[in-house]
Amino acid sequence: MADKPKLEITLCAPRGFCAGVDRAIQIVELALEKYGAPVYVRHAIVHNKYVVEGLRQKGAVFVEELDEIPPSEAPVVFSAHGVPKSVPADAAGRNMFFLDATCPLVSKVHVEAQRHFSEGHEIVLIGHRGHPEVVGTMGQLPPGAISLVETVADAEAFVPQDPGKLAFVTQTTLSVDDTSAIVAVLRRRFPAVVGPHREDICYATTNRQEAVKQVAARSEVLLVLGSANSSNSVRLAEVGRRAGATAYLIDDAAGLDLAWLAGAKAVGVTAGASAPEVLVQGVIERLAEVFEVTVEEPDAARETVSFKLPKAVA
CATH class of the missing domain: 3.40.1010.20 (4-hydroxy-3-methylbut-2-enyl diphosphate reductase, catalytic domain)
Known part of the structure; x- marks a missing residue:
């Protein structure tokens, strides 16, 4: 059997789940544990197909609007993206038991x-x-x-x-x-325009984009794990392209086209803030089937941010 071609994989750090995403997913999981299925979720809790499907299998029911939910005492969770003020007002008017998973x-x-x-x-x-x-x-x-x-x-x-x-x-x-x-x-x-006291773009978005800039500059190809409707994941692919890599956004290893890596010696891998680490490991395993891989992860400051859970599920 011919030797496998060598491929150097550099993992971006940090990558994957941020504190807001982790909190939102926990709220749904804990609500399922405490109150049982179904737990209704207005809009995808986070923008990731793997996460949504996993929660659906556990008993979460995803809807776009509250009027899709039948009269019930089941919990209703608002997604991490936040909702207009009219939504909790509507839920209260319907006597719904709702949990707000909006990222702080x-x-x-x-x-x-x-x-x-x-x-x-x-x-x-x-x-x-x-x-x-x-x-x-x-x-x-x-x-x-x-x-x-x-x-x-x-x-x-x-x-x-x-x-x-x-x-x-x-x-x-x-x-x-x-x-x-x-x-x-x-x-x-407009010189008098007033901005935020602190940057609105969240720490996780900023950190992941900075990591991509560094890794993409030394990689021929950048693979971004994340769903197409995930804003932060789409931005990571854009940042990678600007930094000089050919970047692809994929949901998981099944979306990987090995033709993209023809002749490549160095590939960077990252994941959007709503994409779990298991998807990254799946891509590494898929690459290892075809290439002789070495995996490097540059040292980076670890994120220590965490957010409190609502009392109803804590």
Whole structure:
């Protein structure tokens, strides 16, 4: 048998689950343990097919809207992305028992938006139209209070009602570099614009993008484990391409096309904040079937952030 070609795999660190995702999944799992199936979940708890399917097999029932849930005492969990204020109000009106799995860092953006609004500011939200986090943030305030800006071109074209009373917040899972460029335009055009006390883009998004920049620069191919509807995973692939690697976003090892690695000697592997480590290990095992692999993981500061669980499941 011919020798396998050599392939050097460099794992990005950190990668995979963040504290907000871990908390959200725990809330569903603990609710299933404590209250039994079904546990209803409004929207995918996190944007990862493997995670959602695993919870579905345990008894979670995923719906997009509350009116899909039959009258029941079963718990209803709101996803990690956050929801408009109308959703918990609707749930309360239906006498539903609901658990809010909104990531605390998303909730922080909601609080910021409310504070800016209370202080009389018009608010710009930097984010992607239609993403559940954006829908949830815009739904914290009356219609028209928040204007969505998606690109540098949007920022150049935006016309506020009063340039002296303007504030911005951002989606937590954006490209750090893209967002910085948009913020730079807003600050140039509207010097009085008020920003967050601390960066809205979450620590996990920032850390994973920085790790990808370092690994992609020394890799020919970057494999990103994550689902196509995961904003932070899509951003990782974009960051990898900008750093010089050919990047592919795949759900799992089954999505790996070995033709992508023809002639490659060095491949980087990472996972979005909603993708579990088991998916990374699956890709390594698949590569090891074809290549003689060496696996390296550069030293990186370990993330120690954790968030409290709701009392109803703690």
